[in-house]
Amino acid sequence: MRYKSRLLVSLIAVSLALAGCGGGGGQRSPSGNTSGGALDRSAELRLATNAFGTSFDPHLSRNFATDVPWDFPIYDRLLSFADNKLEPMLAESWELADDRRTLTMKLRSGVTFHDGTPFDAEAVAANITRGKELDGSTVARVFALIDSVQTPDAGTVVFNLNGDGSLLPYSLADIPGAMISPAAFDGNVAQQPVGAGPYKLVSSTSDSATYERFDGYWAPDRAKVAKITYRSIPDDNARFNALRTGQLDVMQLPATIFQQAQELETRGQAKIERALGSAVIGILLNTKHPQLSDERVRRALNLAVNREAINDGLMEGECVPALQPFTAASVGNDPALDSQIRYDQAEARRLLAEAGVTNLVLRTNVVGVSPYTEIAQAVQAQLAEVGITLELTNVPGGEARAEWRKGGWDAFSALITAGVDPALTLSTSYLATDAVGGPASPELTALVDESAQFAIGSPERASAMQKISGHLTGSPTHIMVCAPQFGWLTGTNVQVEPGAFYSYSYIFDPTRLGITS
Structure with missing residues (x-):
């Protein structure tokens, strides 16, 4: 086509x-x-x-590739990518309109962030807004493709796009698609990150980070170990x-x-x-x-x-x-x-x-x-x-x-x-x-x-x-x-x-x- x-x-x-x-x-x-x-x-x-990651705040990541291993334990993304194909994550399904100007996602229910905040369509919309408007945002150019986000119900988000959205799902499977708890926006996300991933950050230094399993994670089998220690x-x-x-x-x-x-x-x-x-x-x-x-x-x-x-x-x-x-x-x-x-x-x-x-x-x-x-x-x-x-x-x-x-x-x-x-x-x-x-x-x-x-x-x-x-x-x-x-x-x-x-x-x-x- x-x-x-x-x-x-x-x-x-x-x-x-x-x-x-x-x-x-x-x-x-x-x-x-x-x-x-x-x-x-x-x-x-x-x-x-x-190399050490550049930031625990995915909206301030200066190097997506470097930051993936440091951030992925903390943050689930809307989609995931493995075996050379996109997979569901916080979004259970997604559909790109025939004109490639609208991307609709159906969200997973029953998910909470590490601080107990519910994950829903409003949380997705809040993340997109923050990523577009945050001073120094490194995902703003990715989100520039998104004109607006509609939330017809708690489990549905509709991205209205100003261009071809064929590649946007790939971005939402990477650092830009990481979901932060909106309740954490007023804090220092870079030092106290709050995501919906299988692990919580418990400590970090200039060249190391320690994570522990999040007991409230929606897919407990995915947290295969109790603790992760990551070093540069x-x-x-x-x-x-x-x-x-x-x-x-x-x-x-x-x-x-x-x-x-x-x-x-x-x-x-x-x-x-x-x-x-x-x-x-x-x-x-x-x-x-x-x-x-x-x-x-x-x-x-x-x-x-x-x-x-x-x-x-x-x-x-x-x-x-x-x-x-x-x-x-x-x-x-x-x-x-x-x-x-x-x-x-x-x-x-x-x-x-x-x-x-x-x-x-x-x-x-x-x-x-x-x-x-x-x-x-x-x-x-x-x-x-x-x-x-x-x-x-x-x-x-x-x-x-x-x-x-x-x-x-x-x-x-x-x-x-x-x-x-x-x-x-x-x-x-x-x-x-x-x-x-x-x-x-x-x-x-x-x-x-x-x-x-x-x-x-x-x-x-x-x-x-x-x-x-x-x-x-x-x-x-x-x-x-x-x-x-x-x-x-x-x-x-x-x-x-x-x-x-x-x-x-x-x-x-x-x-x-x-x-x-």
Whole structure:
């Protein structure tokens, strides 16, 4: 089915849905660890990643991907997302009108927030209003698509939209869809969060959080452990040693220590979950920079990067060299484009000379965690060989993307954010939000607008996305490096429910993990 596109209203409005330091779209890890033994519902689940969450207030989240594991235990969303499909959560059903301008949801009854406040249609409407109007709200652009919310009864909400709402349900399954108790609005939600999720936050520090089971939760079987302790451990080896010595049950597993993790798994002392994601590690470029606005310069930068050397030397072969924006895990990937990956310093120098560029210096914001720092240093050395200087500044992982979006940097070494749908990838990284220089060309905008005429899931749309991938391969807007294999390492007594791990990022839903006896 075809429909008229309103691209910059509908796509950009939901572009923050899965954006973040580690965000990206893709399939969930297809396997689930099913360790023997019964679930120990009195157990403590101990987890660690490389970055602390930015806020316990979902309306002030500065990095959705980073905040997911910290916030999901506290907050149920209107919808959930697992096994590459939307699922009911606080909304039992949802229906998008044929004109895609009205989204109706039927809500779950008998749900209460942690403070005893009932969850109903008025609570949903209050959350949307707060998200639109709160000073500093980071979900306001998502909710800008929503003109008004009707509450015909306590169990029904109707979102009246000003654009195409096809992707809005995906946003409502992520941080923007997290429901806060309206009774908590006048307090400090960021420090004293009140949700309707399976766990309550009982304490937090600058790098850890402790949660305990909420006995009044509407689906008690979902709270698989009595307590969750979540830590930020930026050093990869320290994090690995903590799991190896039994101090952790689950850890984010970077490619840089994947071989060590495999050895642990071979000895039967741990288990690995991994999958190719839909996001690419690279260097985002600010095309407002006078010299970066020249396509020849951006092509030269891509030609000067030796992706194979980075993959083999830094990433233990776990980061697939990439030039196109969509990986093999995403709609829009064109395998034929992989043959265009080139490392050609001579051609890079020729293009720079043709563009009249000498002594180019790029102030570069670097996500200050592995592997972004190591990759940025490798690219820095390679670009120096063609006369380009990257001045690298490490920024804490939870803050780096928000700092980039202020627009004062020339480049940003990070994950080129992907969403569960390629339209979200394009909107976030190439048209708005992370594209601080704006769309690089009218041709790109026209191609994206053309793709939006086709229904999600249609062959025509997939073909249109491949055309976009081809355009961005030949006319790059960022320096593409490689598509990482994302992984997690768990103890042998960890039970993994399907959908627990997001293959496109170093994030996971702790409520889908349990400990066996």
